[in-house]
Amino acid sequence: MKLSLRSMITDRSILLQVAAVLMVCQLVAHAVTFAFVVWRYERPDLLTGTSIAAVQAIGFRDVFQKSDAAERSMLEAAIERANPHIRFHDAATLILSRASILPHAIVDGMTRARPELASVTSLVAKPVGREGDFAGTDELVAIQAGAGRALVFDPDQGGPRINVPRVVAPVFLIAFILPMLLLPVWAAMLLTDPLRRLAQSAERFSIDLDPTPLPEVGPAEIGRLAAAFNLMRTRIRQLVDSRSRMLAAVSHDLRTPLTRLRLKTEALPDGEEKEKMLRDISAMNAMIGQALSYLRDQTTSKALERVDLPALLGSICDDFSDAGLPARFTGPRNVVLECEPELLTRAVSNLVDNAVKFGGSAVVRLEMRAQTEAAILVEDNGPGIPDPRKLLAFEPFSRGDPARGMAEEEGFGLGLAIAKQIIERHGGQITLHDRAPENGKTGGLLVQVLLPVLPRRPAKRIAEGGPLAATACTPSPGAPL
Amino acid sequence: MTIPQSHILMVEDDPEIARGTTRFLTQSGFRVSHAPDSRAMDRTLRDAKIDLVLLDLMLPGEDGLSICRRLRASHTMPIIMLTAMGEEMDRVVGLELGADDYIAKPFSSRELVARIRAVLRRGANIRGNAPDEHGSKRVFAGWALDVAARQLHNPEGARVTLTGAEFDLLVVFADRPRRVLTRDQLLDLTQGRAAGPFDRSIDTLVSRIRQKIEVDPKDPVFIQTVRLGGYMFTPEVRTP
Ligand SMILES: Nc1ncnc2c1ncn2[C@@H]1O[C@H](COP(=O)(O)OP(=O)(O)OP(=O)(O)O)[C@@H](O)[C@H]1O
Ligand SMILES: [Mg+2]
Numbered sequence: 001m002k003l004s005l006r007s008m009i010t011d012r013s014i015l016l017q018v019a020a021v022l023m024v025c026q027l028v029a030h031a032v033t034f035a036f037v038v039w040r041y042e043r044p045d046l047l048t049g050t051s052i053a054a055v056q057a058i059g060f061r062d063v064f065q066k067s068d069a070a071e072r073s074m075l076e077a078a079i080e081r082a083n084p085h086i087r088f089h090d091a092a093t094l095i096l097s098r099a100s101i102l103p104h105a106i107v108d109g110m111t112r113a114r115p116e117l118a119s120v121t122s123l124v125a126k127p128v129g130r131e132g133d134f135a136g137t138d139e140l141v142a143i144q145a146g147a148g149r150a151l152v153f154d155p156d157q158g159g160p161r162i163n164v165p166r167v168v169a170p171v172f173l174i175a176f177i178l179p180m181l182l183l184p185v186w187a188a189m190l191l192t193d194p195l196r197r198l199a200q201s202a203e204r205f206s207i208d209l210d211p212t213p214l215p216e217v218g219p220a221e222i223g224r225l226a227a228a229f230n231l232m233r234t235r236i237r238q239l240v241d242s243r244s245r246m247l248a249a250v251s252h253d254l255r256t257p258l259t260r261l262r263l264k265t266e267a268l269p270d271g272e273e274k275e276k277m278l279r280d281i282s283a284m285n286a287m288i289g290q291a292l293s294y295l296r297d298q299t300t301s302k303a304l305e306r307v308d309l310p311a312l313l314g315s316i317c318d319d320f321s322d323a324g325l326p327a328r329f330t331g332p333r334n335v336v337l338e339c340e341p342e343l344l345t346r347a348v349s350n351l352v353d354n355a356v357k358f359g360g361s362a363v364v365r366l367e368m369r370a371q372t373e374a375a376i377l378v379e380d381n382g383p384g385i386p387d388p389r390k391l392l393a394f395e396p397f398s399r400g401d402p403a404r405g406m407a408e409e410e411g412f413g414l415g416l417a418i419a420k421q422i423i424e425r426h427g428g429q430i431t432l433h434d435r436a437p438e439n440g441k442t443g444g445l446l447v448q449v450l451l452p453v454l455p456r457r458p459a460k461r462i463a464e465g466g467p468l469a470a471t472a473c474t475p476s477p478g479a480p481l
Numbered sequence: 482m483t484i485p486q487s488h489i490l491m492v493e494d495d496p497e498i499a500r501g502t503t504r505f506l507t508q509s510g511f512r513v514s515h516a517p518d519s520r521a522m523d524r525t526l527r528d529a530k531i532d533l534v535l536l537d538l539m540l541p542g543e544d545g546l547s548i549c550r551r552l553r554a555s556h557t558m559p560i561i562m563l564t565a566m567g568e569e570m571d572r573v574v575g576l577e578l579g580a581d582d583y584i585a586k587p588f589s590s591r592e593l594v595a596r597i598r599a600v601l602r603r604g605a606n607i608r609g610n611a612p613d614e615h616g617s618k619r620v621f622a623g624w625a626l627d628v629a630a631r632q633l634h635n636p637e638g639a640r641v642t643l644t645g646a647e648f649d650l651l652v653v654f655a656d657r658p659r660r661v662l663t664r665d666q667l668l669d670l671t672q673g674r675a676a677g678p679f680d681r682s683i684d685t686l687v688s689r690i691r692q693k694i695e696v697d698p699k700d701p702v703f704i705q706t707v708r709l710g711g712y713m714f715t716p717e718v719r720t721p
Contacts, residue, residue, distance in 0.1 A: 255565035259587035263501030306639040315642040336639045
């Protein structure tokens, strides 16, 4: 439970996670602020710095001090009448207590707003005096008014009372919620952008070994990651380059002695031995070719070309049968696909080569499976491959039954691995099947290759100024051919 | 058709390969000189009239591709590249730099001799009667034939693959449009490739080409069968 919750959070994209964390933080911060504000609205003295009551009280005190002693009692009565929260008391009768309430905040608030208040000896009074005064209030402020009188007031009175919900609702929405939602996303994007670029760059590099290094900017950790990535990229490039150089050197250095060997063998008197040696030399050369192409095709990529698939398959079979190896092609015409023709030729040739080597002859069939999918089926009459070995056969360097030792026909065991690599690169699939047995003979192997092809178009070459049957028999100069 | 003893210059750094090749080329009736690098090659080229250069791709000092480029600029004799790479890419590059053919190591002596003969014959043709067909591209009825890259594209722009022999035959046709060509002539004009025991007859090759380029191979239009004579390539061919 705990684990799954954890993975639920950590499996999301970093952007979402960061944004969520920021949102929660903001939410909490705003909530605290908001609660504080709402709470403090109940204490307007603090909210506004000083309460209106205090300002009034000080104003009245000044008036009181400047007035004639004779008028004072009249003045007191008038002020008390007009301001029910202000009362004059005999300073001596006040029970003063510094400890009972929140004096400092009140006093501080007042002195901050009105510096001249600092000089006022402000004391806090318990409610005293006349019955009914300050009912329900337990905090009062008293200031010395002079002449033995003190001015007592309720600091909570007379302060601004803002109707919190009414004013806050729309303002809160726009001013708080929107940035609360958008800012975290923006901040998270800012943070994760270098990561995103790193991922993109890694993707591009894995496809085409793109050499542009990544800018090593962003947060320190990501900058280090980018630097490490760049270093790794340089090293991979060096590896690939040195492998390409090695491939060139190997193909040259192996084929040069092979050429010598071949020339010497050809100079021998004709006979079975000579034939065998020449065959072995060809086999060795083919194996070198297989190994080189397996290594090379992983890294190089050529442009895709539109290619007529039946012509390609037909040519492969014709090349085999021209070399005395029975291979036949059947299938519809005009199937076009986008591919790297040299690679696709190599893939199918490997399959035909196997069928001829292990099954004696090959039949290649082309079938349309859908508008944009074609199946290439390569079949033979050989022993086939038992089910448990079928998947294994695609592994590089896997061949036959290891217990049986290496049969004479077997090569490096790269043929199927190369074919798979190429077919998958073209967005296709390759699978091995047993061929249905027919008239007593065992089935042999059926290799199925599914490849995406372009939608077929009706043959319309004639309409496009192609050869016209009527004019073609007796070619006239300048005929619109 | 016999060729007067042609003088072949072999540029190859491996002495054993050079010796072996020289031996069977001499047996096949060629005169052979050998140069282990580009400087020796330049010397020989100054002193003798060379009919064909066999050029190894990997050489100490100046490499084969750059020699090929240089030779093309100053000489007209055909060049055949020898290479251990055996890769399509090198072949295309070599041919674009002006090599006339390309043979992968390890080659068989028979194949090499056959290629040399074909290139020499083609060279004679080029200088003889068809000077305007020197370019490497032919276009007919929307089809594009690129001789250097050995590629054929149909009017829709898709590549149509041909085997080596089919391609050679189609080039022979495209270079001689609207002329009746007998089987013997065609055989003679195409016999560059190894004439192996399984080599197909001209008829087989023609029917395969028809499969690939005719709208209806049973009712061919491009390559017509001429009764008693042979074949005729009917479309108009342009060399852009
Ligand atoms: N058509 C087939 N019939 C029977 N067995 C086959 C067939 N094709 C492949 N195999 C088995 O699968 C193994 C792997 O085939 P793969 O083409 O990868 O290697 P290979 O042919 O031995 O060597 P390479 O193709 O590299 O020259 C073969 O050694 C063979 O045992
Ligand atoms: Mg194989």
